[in-house]
Each structure stands twice: as C-alpha cells, then as structure tokens.
Amino acid sequence: MVTTTESIIKSGRLNYSKYGLGTNPFAGSVPRNDVEFVVPRGEEIHRALWTLRAGILGTSTHAVVVGGYGNGKTHLLKYLKHLVSEEASESDQQNLAIYVHSPGENFRQLYSTVMSSLGHHFVQEIVWRYLGFICLRHEDLLQLKDNHKQALRKDGRNLKKIVEKGDLLLSNIVAKAKDELLQKIRLLDYATAILHLVFDEYSFLAWKWLTAEDMPYDQRKELGLSMSINNDERALRAFLSLQALLKEIGYGLLVLLIDEFEVIISLPERNRQKVLNEIRHLIDSLPSNLCIFLACAPEAWRIILEHYHAFLERFTHTVFLTPLNLVQTEQLIIAYLNGARRKADHKSLDPFSSEAIELIHKMSAGNVRATLKLCQIAVDLGLMHNLQELRGEVFQSSLRRLLEPPQMGSDS
Ligand SMILES: Nc1ncnc2c1ncn2[C@@H]1O[C@H](COP(=O)(O)OP(=O)(O)OP(=O)(O)O)[C@@H](O)[C@H]1O
Numbered sequence: 478m479v480t481t482t483e484s485i486i487k488s489g490r491l492n493y494s495k496y497g498l499g500t501n502p503f504a505g506s507v508p509r510n511d512v513e514f515v516v517p518r519g520e521e522i523h524r525a526l527w528t529l530r531a532g533i534l535g536t537s538t539h540a541v542v543v544g545g546y547g548n549g550k551t552h553l554l555k556y557l558k559h560l561v562s563e564e565a566s567e568s569d570q571q572n573l574a575i576y577v578h579s580p581g582e583n584f585r586q587l588y589s590t591v592m593s594s595l596g597h598h599f600v601q602e603i604v605w606r607y608l609g610f611i612c613l614r615h616e617d618l619l620q621l622k623d624n625h626k627q628a629l630r631k632d633g634r635n636l637k638k639i640v641e642k643g644d645l646l647l648s649n650i651v652a653k654a655k656d657e658l659l660q661k662i663r664l665l666d667y668a669t670a671i672l673h674l675v676f677d678e679y680s681f682l683a684w685k686w687l688t689a690e691d692m693p694y695d696q697r698k699e700l701g702l703s704m705s706i707n708n709d710e711r712a713l714r715a716f717l718s719l720q721a722l723l724k725e726i727g728y729g730l731l732v733l734l735i736d737e738f739e740v741i742i743s744l745p746e747r748n749r750q751k752v753l754n755e756i757r758h759l760i761d762s763l764p765s766n767l768c769i770f771l772a773c774a775p776e777a778w779r780i781i782l783e784h785y786h787a788f789l790e791r792f793t794h795t796v797f798l799t800p801l802n803l804v805q806t807e808q809l810i811i812a813y814l815n816g817a818r819r820k821a822d823h824k825s826l827d828p829f830s831s832e833a834i835e836l837i838h839k840m841s842a843g844n845v846r847a848t849l850k851l852c853q854i855a856v857d858l859g860l861m862h863n864l865q866e867l868r869g870e871v872f873q874s875s876l877r878r879l880l881e882p883p884q885m886g887s888d889s
C-alpha cells in the first residue's frame with residue numbers, strides 16, 4: 478500500500494520504526510547549536526584538532542577552514558566549541574571558545590558580536606568571580622571570615638550571596654578590584670564599565686557600553702566613562718582587556734571561531750585591509766593562549782591568499798573540507814542512522830541499499846548538506862512506498878523526480 482501525502486498530513490507522521498528509527502535522522506539542514514559529533518572525513522578534522530591542541534599546550538596557533546557551501550564549515554566550528562566546553566568541564570584548565578557567525582564589517586563589529594555571543598549574564602559572572610578572587614587576595618584588608626573564605630575558594634561567584642546578605646560591602650571590593658585591573662588592561666574605561674556590571678542599577682547601561690554601542694555623553698557620564706568603544710583600535714584594546722580579565726580568573730586558552738569570513742571580500746578595499754590588520758594585531762598581541770579559526774569559502778580564501786599573504790602567514794593550518802567520496806558518504810549516513818536508531822548498530826546501512834547510496838552520492842556530488850537532504854527525502858519516500866529497503870525503479874525515479882526543477886513554459 479502506498480501512503481499518500483494526504484494521509485501523512487492527516488496522521489501527522491510517518492512510522493519510522495519500520496526502519497528501527499525513532500525519527501527521520503536527516504531532517505534539518507543546518508547544524509544545531511550544540512554540535513556533539515562530527516563524522517570523521519580524511520585528515521581534515523585531525524588538522525583542526527592539532528591546532529586546538531597546540532593552543533591548549535600554550536602556543537597561539539591558528540587555522541583557516543576552507544570549504545564550499547554546505548560542506549561542513551559551521552558544523553566543524555560548532556563542534557570545536559563543544560569540545561572546548563566539554564574539556565573545560567572535565568579538567569582543571571579552563572578554556573573558553575567563542576563562536577561568531579560573521580566577522581562583520583569592521584573590527585568593532587567583530588568585537589561587539591564576540592561580547593553578544595558571550596552574553597550579559599556570562600560576563601557578569603566573570604566579574605563576580607574576579608571580585609571573589611580579589612577578596613581572597615586581600616583577605617586581611619577586607620577582614621574575611623573563615624566561612625566566606627571557604628565559600629569564595631569554592632566559587633568566586635558566591636560573593637554575590639555574601640554581599641546580598643550584607644556581610645561585605647561591594648563598593649569597597651570594587652574599588653580595590655579597579656586598582657588592580659587598571660594595571661592589567663589596555664583600555665582604562667574598560668575597568669570602570671565592566672565592574673559596573675555587578676551593580677543592578679548600572680548593569681544594563683554598562684553592558685551597552687561594553688558591546689560597543691555608541692553612548693551619548695550623559696549616559697557615559699553616569700558611569701564615569703570618557704569615551705565609547707567607537708573605533709577599531711579601541712575595540713582591539715577592549716578585546717585584549719577582556720582576555721586579560723579572563724586570564725586573571727584562571728582561563729587559559731581563548732578560542733575564537735569566526736564563521737563566514739568570506740564577507741570580508743565584499744567590503745571596500747580599505748575596510749577589508751583594516752579588518753585584516755586588526756586581526757593581525759590581535760594575533761601578534763597574544764603569542765600564547767589564543768586560537769583563531771576562520772571559516773571561509775574557497776573563492777574568498779583564494780583572494781586573501783593572493784593579496785594578503787602576510788595575514789594568512791599567521792595561520793599554521795589550512796583545513797580543506799572537500800566533497801565527500803563514496804566511502805565517506807556511507808560513513809556519514811551510518812553515523813546519522815545510528816544517532817536515531819532505537820538500537821545502535823554501528824555498521825548497518827539499513828534501510829539504505831548500496832544502490833541508493835551510489836545514487837545519492839552522484840546526485841549530491843559529495844556535498845554534505847545535499848547528501849543529508851537527499852537522505853531525508855529518501856527515507857520518507859521509502860516509507861511512503863512501503864519499501865523494506867531503499868532500492869528499485871520506483872524509488873530511483875521518485876527521488877530523481879522530486880529534485881528535478883519544474884518544467885517552465887510548456888503550456889501546450
Ligand atoms: N562532518 C560532519 N558530520 C556530521 N554532519 C555534518 C558534517 N559536516 C556537515 N554536517 C552537516 O551538514 C549540513 C551542512 O553543514 P554546514 O552548515 O556546517 O556547512 P557550511 O560549510 O557551513 O555551509 P555554508 O557555507 O552554506 O554556511 C549541516 O546540517 C551539518 O550539521
């Protein structure tokens with residue numbers, strides 16, 4: 478019996494359990510936010526991991542991920558972010574990965590996206606931890622009690638509760654913290670603004686300043702800030718100040734994952750040169766504890782390679798994400814099937830036949846997104862035609878037909 482589209486819409490679902498699956502494993506053609514797995518390809522993923530490992534061991538190392546549309550650049554960056562967070566929760570060394578969807582039009586925008594990606598709450602917590610750390614450093618001066626010391630050693634963020642109880646005065650701690658922070662950072666206003674994050678009445682205004690929004694004079698005056706972060710040079714100093722603060726509270730490696738770097742090419746020559754220069758300065762300012770990954774389409778990468786050699790020389794590895802070969806396509810399909818299988822079977826291709834995989838590989842030309850899309854349709858087609866295995870004339874012609882562009886202009 479053929480399941481009609483009408484009956485699927487009426488019942489609302491296809492019965493994937495026929496194939497031992499809980500759901501269609503291939504649905505959705507963009508990577509999730511938390512990418513927990515990556516299907517290994519050739520040595521590309523390893524190259525990316527080498528870069529990360531070198532960074533974790535202390536030397537700043539950078540890589541460019543080059544790949545055509547849909548070949549897995551975003552997926553790889555998000556996977557690297559996942560690895561870093563996972564490692565941070567399992568080991569003593571704390572590293573931080575920040576994913577930004579695009580470099581933006583200038584370095585100020587890049588910095589602003591980095592801040593937004595970290596989020597107000599997270600940065601606020603960083604400040605509480607820093608203040609907790611300052612308290613412990615000056616425990617005699619602030620006359621810390623033993624129970625407070627214990628709580629702060631466990632987690633600096635416990636300071637918030639201590640202050641809320643009225644056991645310690647926040648303004649005293651902040652004044653001490655500001656003195657110390659000023660010696661570490663490169664943008665003086667930055668210390669003032671970031672420390673204001675822990676005062677409820679100023680927190681949102683301070684956040685606005687920290688995300689490089691233009692701020693009128695009276696609002697700045699309220700916080701005691703002389704200038705806004707309104708150019709690339711200040712944005713770079715703000716970024717380095719953030720890194721210095723993170724270092725103070727024990728963060729090691731900072732991993733910056735910049736997606737869609739090809740937008741740089743659409744900028745006017747002068748702006749493009751400027752962004753690349755600021756990123757270069759960032760790299761040169763942090764010879765340790767920084768790992769940058771840029772994801773870029775091949776055409777744009779070629780232009781950068783040709784015209785901005787000095788910039789790309791700072792990137793140790795280039796990770797090429799080329800189209801999948803037949804074996805890799807098969808591995809990708811098995812991995813996705815196993816993710817949705819009621820009982821994981823690490824090798825089985827069911828319900829895909831080798832014939833279906835060859836057809837999909839041919840039609841997708843090895844592109845990962847196209848492969849997943851075709852697989853999504855193939856599984857649904859199989860169920861609609863009540864096939865035990867995805868093969869045969871009906872299956873092949875239906876798959877081909879669904880992907881053919883509509884015939885235009887034949888009204889006879
Ligand atoms: N190695 C991989 N393992 C598992 N899934 C992958 C892998 N590479 C890509 N994918 C999946 O393929 C799809 C396309 O990948 P992705 O969006 O990362 O490509 P992209 O190169 O960033 O494309 P674009 O240039 O259009 O942004 C996504 O659904 C992603 O989750």
Ligand SMILES: [Mg+2]
Nearest residue numbers: 550551552736
């Ligand atoms: Mg992408």
